[in-house]
Amino acid sequence: xxxxxxxxxxxxxxxxxxxxxxxxxxxxxxxxxxxxxxxxxxxxxxxxxxxxxxxxxxxxxxxxxxxxxxxxxxxxxxxxxxxxxxxxxxxxxxxxxxxxxxxxxxxxxxxxxxxxxxxxxxxxxxxxxxxxxxxxxxxxxxxxxxxxxxxxxxxxxxxxxxxxxxxxxxxxxxxxxxxxxxxxxxxxxxxxxxxxxxxxxxxxxxxxxxxxxxxxxxxxxxxxxxxxxxxxxxxxxxxxxxxxxxxxxxxxxxxxxxxxxxxxxxxxxxxxxxxxxxxxxxxxxxxxxxxxxxxxxxxxx
Amino acid sequence: xxxxxxxxxxxxxxxxxxxxxxxxxxxxxxxxxxxxxxxxxxxxxxxxxxxxxxxxxxxxxxxxxxxxxxxxxxxxxxxxxxxxxxxxxxxxxxxxxxxxxxxxxxxxxxxxxxxxxxxxxxxxxxxxxxxxxxxxxxxxxxxxxxxxxxxxxxxxxxxxxxxxxxxxxxxxxxxxxxxxxxxxxxxxxxxxxxxxxxxxxxxxxxxxxxxxxxxxxxxxxxxxxxxxxxxxxxxxxxxxxxxxxxxxxxxxxxxxxxxxxxxxxxxxxxxxxxxxxxxxxxxxxxxxxxxxxxxxxxxxxxxxxxxxxxxxxxxxxxxxxxxxxxxxxxxxxxxxxxxxxxxxxxxxxxxxxxxxxxxxxxxxxxxxxxxxxxxxxxxxxxxxxxxxxxxxxxxxxxxxxxxxxxxxxxxxxxxxxxxxxxxxxxxxxxxxxxxxxxxxxxxxxxxxxxxxxxxxxxxxxxxxxxxxxxxxxxxxxxxxxxxxxxxxxxxxxxxxxxxxxxxxxxxxxxxxxxxxxxxxxxxxxxxxxxxxxxxxxxxxxxx
Numbered sequence: 010x011x012x013x014x015x016x017x018x019x020x021x022x023x024x025x026x027x028x029x030x031x032x033x034x035x036x037x038x039x040x041x042x043x044x045x046x047x048x049x050x051x052x053x054x055x056x057x058x059x060x061x062x063x064x065x066x067x068x069x070x071x072x073x074x075x076x077x078x079x080x081x082x083x084x085x086x087x088x089x090x091x092x093x094x095x096x097x098x099x100x101x102x103x104x105x106x107x108x109x110x111x112x113x114x115x116x117x118x119x120x121x122x123x124x125x126x127x128x129x130x131x132x133x134x135x136x137x138x139x140x141x142x143x144x145x146x147x148x149x150x151x152x153x154x155x156x157x158x159x160x161x162x163x164x165x166x167x168x169x170x171x172x173x174x175x176x177x178x179x180x181x182x183x184x185x186x187x188x189x190x191x192x193x194x195x196x197x198x199x200x201x202x203x204x205x206x207x208x209x210x211x212x213x214x215x216x217x218x219x220x221x222x223x224x225x226x227x228x229x230x231x232x233x234x235x236x237x238x239x240x241x242x243x244x245x246x247x248x249x250x251x252x253x254x255x256x257x258x259x260x261x262x263x264x265x266x267x268x269x270x271x272x273x274x275x276x277x278x279x280x281x282x283x284x285x286x287x288x289x290x291x292x293x294x295x296x297x298x299x300x301x302x303x304x305x306x307x308x309x310x
Numbered sequence: 311x312x313x314x315x316x317x318x319x320x321x322x323x324x325x326x327x328x329x330x331x332x333x334x335x336x337x338x339x340x341x342x343x344x345x346x347x348x349x350x351x352x353x354x355x356x357x358x359x360x361x362x363x364x365x366x367x368x369x370x371x372x373x374x375x376x377x378x379x380x381x382x383x384x385x386x387x388x389x390x391x392x393x394x395x396x397x398x399x400x401x402x403x404x405x406x407x408x409x410x411x412x413x414x415x416x417x418x419x420x421x422x423x424x425x426x427x428x429x430x431x432x433x434x435x436x437x438x439x440x441x442x443x444x445x446x447x448x449x450x451x452x453x454x455x456x457x458x459x460x461x462x463x464x465x466x467x468x469x470x471x472x473x474x475x476x477x478x479x480x481x482x483x484x485x486x487x488x489x490x491x492x493x494x495x496x497x498x499x500x501x502x503x504x505x506x507x508x509x510x511x512x513x514x515x516x517x518x519x520x521x522x523x524x525x526x527x528x529x530x531x532x533x534x535x536x537x538x539x540x541x542x543x544x545x546x547x548x549x550x551x552x553x554x555x556x557x558x559x560x561x562x563x564x565x566x567x568x569x570x571x572x573x574x575x576x577x578x579x580x581x582x583x584x585x586x587x588x589x590x591x592x593x594x595x596x597x598x599x600x601x602x603x604x605x606x607x608x609x610x611x612x613x614x615x616x617x618x619x620x621x622x623x624x625x626x627x628x629x630x631x632x633x634x635x636x637x638x639x640x641x642x643x644x645x646x647x648x649x650x651x652x653x654x655x656x657x658x659x660x661x662x663x664x665x666x667x668x669x670x671x672x673x674x675x676x677x678x679x680x681x682x683x684x685x686x687x688x689x690x691x692x693x694x695x696x697x698x699x700x701x702x703x704x705x706x707x708x709x710x711x712x713x714x715x716x717x718x719x720x721x722x723x724x725x726x727x728x729x730x731x732x733x734x735x736x737x738x739x740x741x742x743x744x745x746x747x748x749x750x751x752x753x754x755x756x757x758x759x760x761x762x763x764x765x766x767x768x769x770x771x772x773x774x775x776x777x778x779x780x781x782x783x784x785x786x787x788x789x790x791x792x793x794x795x796x797x798x799x800x801x802x803x804x805x806x807x808x809x810x811x812x813x814x815x816x817x818x819x820x821x822x823x824x825x826x827x828x829x830x831x832x833x834x835x836x837x838x839x840x841x842x843x844x845x846x847x848x849x850x851x852x853x
Binding site: 199200201203204205206207208209210211212219222223306307 | 671672694749
């Protein structure tokens with residue numbers, strides 16, 4: 010760089026800036042192509058979303074319709090996953106259940122993400138007594154066996170989908186809060202934080218718009234893993250009879266109902282909902298790294 | 311003793327194989343002190359890693375020979391290399407704190423090397439380790455044996471690293487930027503010590519540095535590297551007096567030294583006329599009895615003990631001192647990021663110290679006082695493009711929007727010499743110099759009257775530093791700003807400042823016009839600082 014370029018207007022930009030948005034899309038495309046596992050997990054996630062969105066309209070049978078003439082039939086061309094003890098089509102029930110399970114896990118994770126982020130960010134940024142009190146409260150939650158705590162919460166609040174969501178959210182808050190607290194804490198004195206203050210930002214704005222977004226990449230890994238846990242947790246609660254009640258199609262209940270028939274050889278009733286549950290958790294676990302790469306601009310070259 | 315021929319080192323990256331060292335040849339005689347000088351990315355560190363065979367997993371020696379006392383370093387087995395490292399060739403790394411294991415006592419870390427190379431047994435290891443600490447003149451070595459690295463200062467840590475490196479009497483010592491991040495007096499102490507030990511033991515040494523001045527003081531011969539190639543080789547005096555290669559000339563020119571003007575740092579063809587800046591008599595900032603006291607675990611810590619000074623309109627004041635002298639605390643208070651304990655900061659007569667730092671973000675005076683941070687990488691939000699970073703203060707404080715905002719950002723980019731197409735890049739996609747420009751553009755965006763420059767060139771290569779210093783000198787004239795230039799490098803302060811303040815232990819020990827303080831230092835501390843700065847041999851002619 011010569012001095013002349015400083016004192017005279019620089020030459021016009023050789024590369025016109027790409028319009029916003031398309032850069033992000035290109036980046037997402039790049040991340041998916043770069044890592045086939047991530048691509049596969051996003052495909053599987055898309056499949057889950059589609060079955061959640063339009064499942065009830067595309068399944069061949071009414072998931073609640075019983076049929077005494079076709080009870081406990083093994084998988085066949087007419088009933089892909091077989092039928093259950095009331096003659097309901099297992100395939101239809103598995104697909105329709107996707108929506109409920111996804112809603113529970115996404116809603117629970119959203120709640121814990123929001124509350125965990127707020128608590129963690131304030132604790133990390135403010136420090137002092139707020140940090141001490143918040144951290145000890147979170148430690149208290151972590152001190153319980155989490156599934157037992159969730160059982161207790163649902164049992165106390167009552168058996169409903171909303172309460173499963175709350176219970177799942179509460180047991181997950183500490184993970185988010187701790188992560189955000191650590192991420193915010195290390196950036197509290199960073200140069201760009203000070204620079205943001207010099208630019209006229211109040212503390213709240215600095216925290217919300219400058220520090221917190223930098224915690225997103227590791228958060229995304231947590232979100233993705235947590236979606237899997239949340240589904241397992243919801244299914245687990247239903248399996249032991251808390252939460253969703255029959256005849257609503259839900260993977261946990263379906264496994265619970267099918268479990269009674271495994272001994273007598275009707276394996277398909279428990280296997281297929283269990284398989285779907287496993288696939289969903291597997292998908293979320295695989296998605297984590299990809300999500301992180303997408304929200305991290307540093308991965309762009 | 312060491313002979314390197316056509317050495318090539320390559321790294322596998324996402325974009326294919328990159329050759330970092332492109333066939334270099336040099337020899338090192340017994341007892342010789344060789345300097346390898348180059349800027350970041352020149353391959354100087356990679357060369358030394360290749361010699362020690364400690365390249366990253368994706369790197370390999372592609373071609374060439376490296377022979378040390380008859381041992382082919384390229385073909386030697388890993389077992390032989392392990393034996394060679396530490397016993398024959400040892401290395402001192404850039405960051406002494408990172409080179410020491412933080413959770414082990416320094417004494418144990420020295421014992422490790424001694425026992426590894428069978429220089430000590432379990433029984434006498436402790437005594438030998440203390441001996442090694444004494445060799446690097448650590449006071450009260452027996453007590454320091456039990457210290458953890460975090461309990462020691464940076465200079466002490468580097469001495470411990472030296473002790474480890476010298477423990478087994480190696481024949482060759484490789485020093486990779488051994489004093490980066492150390493204070494200037496500490497740098498001198500460490501370098502003098504190592505130099506003396508190397509000479510006394512008849513060792514050879516390779517000093518890898520970006521600082522031509524440092525290399526010329528401690529080396530018999532200097533090799534200048536650029537982009538993986540050796541461009542010039544010669545004695546330090548010859549190199550300075552009569553640089554043959556254009557790049558060496560550029561480096562020599564860019565090295566701040568006594569008796570040059572700021573424009574003379576630049577290559578000759580870029581030396582435009584620098585308009586003089588006007589210093590008026592009216593005070594812009596008056597600091598009166600400013601103090602800052604922290605509540606420490608063992609009683610209050612007085613970081614700043616009642617300092618007073620004045621910055622006039624248009625004046626550039628240098629604030630000089632070593633780490634821990636309170637200069638950063640002072641600048642944080644002036645820029646209103648930190649509340650003072652007592653005292654006044656009068657900005658055109660208005661007391662800023664009366665406004666809590668937390669509320670200052672909403673004060674209209676916020677636009678008038680801005681800061682350029684030390685580490686450009688750390689001071690840019692990794693999630694914001696250059697455009698967003700520069701626009702942030704404008705959006706928050708001037709209310710510019712849309713096309714007017716874009717136009718202003720582009721104008722600032724032009725002012726700071728940042729090519730417009732870089733505005734949509736993220737910090738990790740920019741070079742150090744470009745990041746420094748973004749940081750400066752952001753600081754001058756709200757049109758401040760008072761700019762605090764906190765070692766803005768400390769992390770930059772000398773040639774980039776030269777350009778940035780000149781940019782700052784130009785901006786000062788164009789925008790009529792006053793500067794407070796915080797630095798530990800007196801040679802740089804001399805170039806840019808009219809007035810200088812020397813701080814030590816939270817107090818001002820010396821102050822006055824730059825020529826007076828630097829040419830006739832009245833305080834012994836100032837004299838000590840001045841003599842610690844490596845002095846490059848003066849070029850005979852400017853041509």
